[in-house]
Amino acid sequence: MLQLLKTEIKKFKSNSTIILLGGFFLALMPFVILTLKGILKDATGPVKAISEIYDLPMIWEYQGYAGSWLVFFFLGFMVLQMFTNEVSQRTMRQNIIFGYTKREFFTAKVIVVICLSIIATLLYTLSAAIIGMIHTPGFDFELLLDNNWATTRFFISTLGTLFFALLIAVVFRKGGLSMFIYFAYPLILEPILRWLTIWLQIKIDKPEWTLMNYYPMNTIEDLMVFPLIRTTSDFININAKMTLVHSYATAMIVGSIFAALFLFLAWKSFEKSDI
Numbered sequence: 116m117l118q119l120l121k122t123e124i125k126k127f128k129s130n131s132t133i134i135l136l137g138g139f140f141l142a143l144m145p146f147v148i149l150t151l152k153g154i155l156k157d158a159t160g161p162v163k164a165i166s167e168i169y170d171l172p173m174i175w176e177y178q179g180y181a182g183s184w185l186v187f188f189f190l191g192f193m194v195l196q197m198f199t200n201e202v203s204q205r206t207m208r209q210n211i212i213f214g215y216t217k218r219e220f221f222t223a224k225v226i227v228v229i230c231l232s233i234i235a236t237l238l239y240t241l242s243a244a245i246i247g248m249i250h251t252p253g254f255d256f257e258l259l260l261d262n263n264w265a266t267t268r269f270f271i272s273t274l275g276t277l278f279f280a281l282l283i284a285v286v287f288r289k290g291g292l293s294m295f296i297y298f299a300y301p302l303i304l305e306p307i308l309r310w311l312t313i314w315l316q317i318k319i320d321k322p323e324w325t326l327m328n329y330y331p332m333n334t335i336e337d338l339m340v341f342p343l344i345r346t347t348s349d350f351i352n353i354n355a356k357m358t359l360v361h362s363y364a365t366a367m368i369v370g371s372i373f374a375a376l377f378l379f380l381a382w383k384s385f386e387k388s389d390i
Contacts, residue, residue, distance in 0.1 A: 119223040120230065123197075126206070132196055140189040144235070145242035148174075148181045168342075169250035171258040175265035178243040179272075179339040182235070186273050187301075190231050191280040195293050198224060198284035221385050225378065228277045236270040263363050271370045272338035278377035279332065285381045285388070301332035309333060328361055331373045337366040 127133045148168070168177040201207040210220055244259060251258060280297055287293040312327040328334070337360045345360055361369065 116222070116226055119219065120226050123223050123227050126201075127197060130196075130200070133193055136189045136193040136196070140185055140193075140235070141238070143189075144182055144185050144238050145245075147185065148178055149246070169246055171247035171251040172261045172263075173342065174243050174247040174250070175262040176339070176342040176345075178239060178246065179265055179269050180341050182239045182269065183272050183276070183336070183339040186235055186276050190235060190273070191276055191297060192294070193231070194224075194228060194277050194280040195284045195290070195297055197227065198281065199288060199290040199293050202288045203290060217386060221382055224281060228274070228281060232270055232273040232277060235273045236266060239269050240266050264367065268338040268363065268367060268370075271367055271374060272335055275331075275335040275338075275370050275374035275377065278374050278381065279335070282377045282381040282384070285385045301336075305330050305332050328359075329369065331377075334361060334366060334369045334373055337361040338370050 151168070167173055201210075207220065211217060215223075243265070247259065279301075283297045283300075284293050287296055309327040309330055316326065328337070340360050360366075
C-alpha cells in the first residue's frame with residue numbers, strides 16, 4: 116500500500132491544479148473562521164453572542180462546519196481531478212497495461228482519499244483546539260474533550276464527501292461533466308428532492324416522518340451541520356415533534372453507511388468499466 120501511495124504522489128506532485136487546491140485548503144482550513152473576528156468585534160445585542168463561536172466547546176462545531184465546506188470545494192475537487200485527469204490523459208490505461216491490476220489502481224485512489232481525510236481531520240482537530248484554548252476564559256482540558264465526538268464526525272464527513280467525489284469521477288469520467296454533477300447534486304438536486312419529500316409527506320398527512328433527512332449528502336452534512344440549525348431542530352423537536360437534522364449518533368452511523376456505499380458503488384462501476 117505504501118508503494119501505491121508513493122506512486123500516486125509521483126504522478127501528481129507536479130500537477131499545478133492539485134498543488135493549488137491542496138495549498139488553498141491547507142492555508143484556509145486553520146484560519147478562515149477567524150475572518151469573522153473583525154466583523155463581530157464591535158457587535159452588540161444578539162449578534163454579539165456569535166462571537167462565542169471561538170469558545171470551547173462551540174468552536175468544534177463552527178470550525179467543523181467551515182472545514183466541511185472547504186473539504187467539499189477543495190479536496191473533493193482534487194479527488195475529481197486525480198481520477199478524471201488519468202482518464203483524459205490515458206495514464207490509467209497505461210498503468211493497467213504495464214503492470215497495475217484494476218484493483219491496485221482503484222486501491223491507490225482509495226488510499227489517497229483516506230490519507231486526505233486523515234490530514235484534514237488532524238488539521239481540523241489542531242486548529243479547533245488551539246483557537247478554543249486561546250479564546251476560552253478559564254480554559255481546562257474537560258472543556259477541550261467536551262466535543263460530542265467532533266473529531267470522529269469530521270473524519271466520517273470528510274471520508275463520505277471524498278468517496279462521493281470518487282464515485283462521481285468513476286461513473287462520469289469526463290472532468291467537466293463530473294464537476295457539474297458533483298456540485299449540482301448536493302447543492303441543487305438533493306435540496307429539491309428533500310422539499311418534494313416534505314410536500315409529499317404533508318399531502319399524505321405524515322409530516323413527522325424523517326424521510327427527508329436520509330438523503331445521502333444531507334446525512335453527510337448533518338455530521339457537521341451549521342450549529343444554529345441543530346439548535347433550531349432541538350426546539351422544533353420539543354414543540355412540534357419534527358426533526359430537521361439527525362442526532363450525532365444517527366448521523367455517524369448512517370453517514371458511515373453512505374460512505375461505505377459510495378466506495379462500494381465506485382468499485383463496482385470501475386470493475387465493470389472499460390479502461
